[in-house]
Amino acid sequence: MDHFKIGIISDWLRLPFRESMEACARMGADGVQLYAVEGEMAPENMTAARIAEKNDIIRSNGLTVSALCGDLGGHGFTRREENPAKIQRSKRIVDLALEMGAHVVTTHIGVIPAEKKDTYKILQEACGELAEYAHENGAWFAIETGPEPAARLKEFLDSLSSSGVAVNLDPANLVMVTDDDPVQAVYTLKDYIVHTHAKDGILLRKTDPQIIYDFFAEGGIGDLRLDEYFKEVPLGQGKVDFDAWLKALREIGYTGFLTIEREVGSDPAADIGMAVDFLRSHPAF
Numbered sequence: 001m002d003h004f005k006i007g008i009i010s011d012w013l014r015l016p017f018r019e020s021m022e023a024c025a026r027m028g029a030d031g032v033q034l035y036a037v038e039g040e041m042a043p044e045n046m047t048a049a050r051i052a053e054k055n056d057i058i059r060s061n062g063l064t065v066s067a068l069c070g071d072l073g074g075h076g077f078t079r080r081e082e083n084p085a086k087i088q089r090s091k092r093i094v095d096l097a098l099e100m101g102a103h104v105v106t107t108h109i110g111v112i113p114a115e116k117k118d119t120y121k122i123l124q125e126a127c128g129e130l131a132e133y134a135h136e137n138g139a140w141f142a143i144e145t146g147p148e149p150a151a152r153l154k155e156f157l158d159s160l161s162s163s164g165v166a167v168n169l170d171p172a173n174l175v176m177v178t179d180d181d182p183v184q185a186v187y188t189l190k191d192y193i194v195h196t197h198a199k200d201g202i203l204l205r206k207t208d209p210q211i212i213y214d215f216f217a218e219g220g221i222g223d224l225r226l227d228e229y230f231k232e233v234p235l236g237q238g239k240v241d242f243d244a245w246l247k248a249l250r251e252i253g254y255t256g257f258l259t260i261e262r263e264v265g266s267d268p269a270a271d272i273g274m275a276v277d278f279l280r281s282h283p284a285f
Helices: 017-026 048-060 080-099 118-136 150-158 171-178 182-188 209-222 224-228 242-251 268-280
Strands: 005-009 031-035 064-069 104-107 140-144 165-169 193-198 200-203 230-233 257-260
Touching: 005 064, 005 268, 017 031, 017 048, 031 257, 048 064, 048 080, 064 080, 064 257, 080 104, 080 118, 104 165, 104 193, 118 140, 118 150, 118 165, 140 193, 150 165, 150 182, 165 182, 171 182, 171 193, 171 200, 171 209, 171 230, 182 242, 209 224, 257 268
Parallel strands: 005 031, 005 257, 031 064, 064 104, 104 140, 140 165, 165 193, 193 257
Antiparallel strands: 200 230
16 A cells, blocks of 8 residues: 655744755655745745755755645735736746646635635636646646635636646645535545645634635734634644544545645644654554
């Protein structure tokens, strides 16, 4: 039986690039996901020489790039006037991913509304263009689960004319924000899952997901208002049923990356190390 691959979002180790790759290798990761929206990893700053240097560091540590994070923040692609610039930048992130050996760029597109009116159509237009570009280049934009129930996300993806927009399944986001079942989400979204995040969490107070993602847009992950609504916790300490979730992924034939994301906590590196052990020792792994 093939094992899943373990990835780590290395930015959360809060180390310089070389040291972070070395740390991921020591912890037993197979690959890394890298943020590519600002700083030296932003596509406009990644010269051919810098790409070659980083690829060499990654490969010399026995790692591959599972995906790039291309989340441009704000309100995703829900505002038409912002989309031309965001779409062009997203395409450059796809180009960078391919140059680094990855075929997945994960992102949040904004909350897909239940009503198929203005915002829905704006998202369809933007994602249609992104999907076409990704598909033509052998890549995927993977929408991260959480802002809407899995069934609504599937209906939206079904409405696009290209398979270039797919899914990054984050089970904790579904638990923490939409109170949706991440196990059922695997079956619902089975035709679209190209990458996953291994993350855990607890719902504290259920509310309209639009409120949560407006907080993200305004203050980022550090917005203290979010503490009222959910809590991200180390793997195995929250409400994600990892036994059933991993079994569901196996059942649909997924054998790709489980990429550990630990956005908060006093010692994310220690939590990430424990997460690697948690996954590797799990019977369903």
